[in-house]
Amino acid sequence: MASNSTLHVWPIPAFTDNYIWCIRDSQSAILVDPGDAKPAIHYLQQEHLQLTGILITHYHADHIGGLKDLLTWGHSQGLSFPIYGPAAEDIPERTHALFEGDRVEIAKPAISLGVLEVPGHTLGHIAYVADVAHNPDQSPKLFCGDTLFASGCGRLFEGTPSQMSSSLSKFLNLPTDTLVYCTHEYTLSNIRFALAVEPNNHDLQQWAKTAHDLRQNNQSTVPTTIGHERRVNPFMRCDQEPVIVVAENTIGKKLNTSAEVLAVVRAWKDRF
Numbered sequence: 001m002a003s004n005s006t007l008h009v010w011p012i013p014a015f016t017d018n019y020i021w022c023i024r025d026s027q028s029a030i031l032v033d034p035g036d037a038k039p040a041i042h043y044l045q046q047e048h049l050q051l052t053g054i055l056i057t058h059y060h061a062d063h064i065g066g067l068k069d070l071l072t073w074g075h076s077q078g079l080s081f082p083i084y085g086p087a088a089e090d091i092p093e094r095t096h097a098l099f100e101g102d103r104v105e106i107a108k109p110a111i112s113l114g115v116l117e118v119p120g121h122t123l124g125h126i127a128y129v130a131d132v133a134h135n136p137d138q139s140p141k142l143f144c145g146d147t148l149f150a151s152g153c154g155r156l157f158e159g160t161p162s163q164m165s166s167s168l169s170k171f172l173n174l175p176t177d178t179l180v181y182c183t184h185e186y187t188l189s190n191i192r193f194a195l196a197v198e199p200n201n202h203d204l205q206q207w208a209k210t211a212h213d214l215r216q217n218n219q220s221t222v223p224t225t226i227g228h229e230r231r232v233n234p235f236m237r238c239d240q241e242p243v244i245v246v247a248e249n250t251i252g253k254k255l256n257t258s259a260e261v262l263a264v265v266r267a268w269k270d271r272f
């Protein structure tokens with residue numbers, strides 16, 4: 001593969017703790033969840049990148065707020081590009097409405113993404129998966145919006161614990177080396193909570209040190225991987241003995257499913 005087609009994923013910081021992910025080669029770029037146009041346009045101009053598409057995971061303002069200005073800017077540059085987003089949510093600028101099982105094929109930069117419906121944070125929330133079968137030269141990638149975070153998960157604004165539990169199960173079915181590109185830098189506060197759930201989780205203790213050092217040096221803690229989240233993220237461990245036991249002790253009764261465990265852990269996090 002020629003070097004100008006090598007694909008990178010770069011975080012563009014926005015607001016206080018959002019990441020707009022930029023999937024790019026040396027000439028073209030796709031933006032994921034551009035909540036703010038200004039930092040995105042600044043990055044595209046500085047890197048001389050042509051915007052070829054936008055992926056939206058859900059309709060919250062900090063994920064779609066930049067669309068209008070990006071369209072205006074794009075038109076002024078003579079650009080037109082598709083805007084992909086969940087079919088079940090109201091996103092006026094969306095050009096392609098997506099359902100579970102759909103594929104997004106973009107030529108430049110070359111990437112093929114599958115669509116998962118992952119309700120919980122919002123009801124129509126979707127995630128994008130670049131798997132090895134369709135992208136043989138790349139590491140597998142997951143763009144999960146506000147569903148999964150490093151060491152945490154999104155708040156249940158609209159969905160039920162049961163919906164979030166099955167959404168996270170879809171992520172647990174992905175290969176362990178899948179890179180997880182979430183849209184917020186919430187990692188340190190998520191780790192504080194995760195340690196309250198599992199104080200004796202050795203992998204989590206190690207990760208707490210690593211993440212702290214990364215933030216001290218003003219570096220991003222994401223992407224992580226599915227395998228890593230399986231070891232350190234309480235919401236990805238609702239079928240694991242230590243998490244089940246602490247959830248049962250918190251609520252004082254036996255819990256029979258991962259969804260029930262998730263409901264207890266999520267409610268605990270909400271008041272943590």
Ligand SMILES: [Zn+2]
Nearest residue numbers: 058060121146
């Ligand atoms: Zn959101």
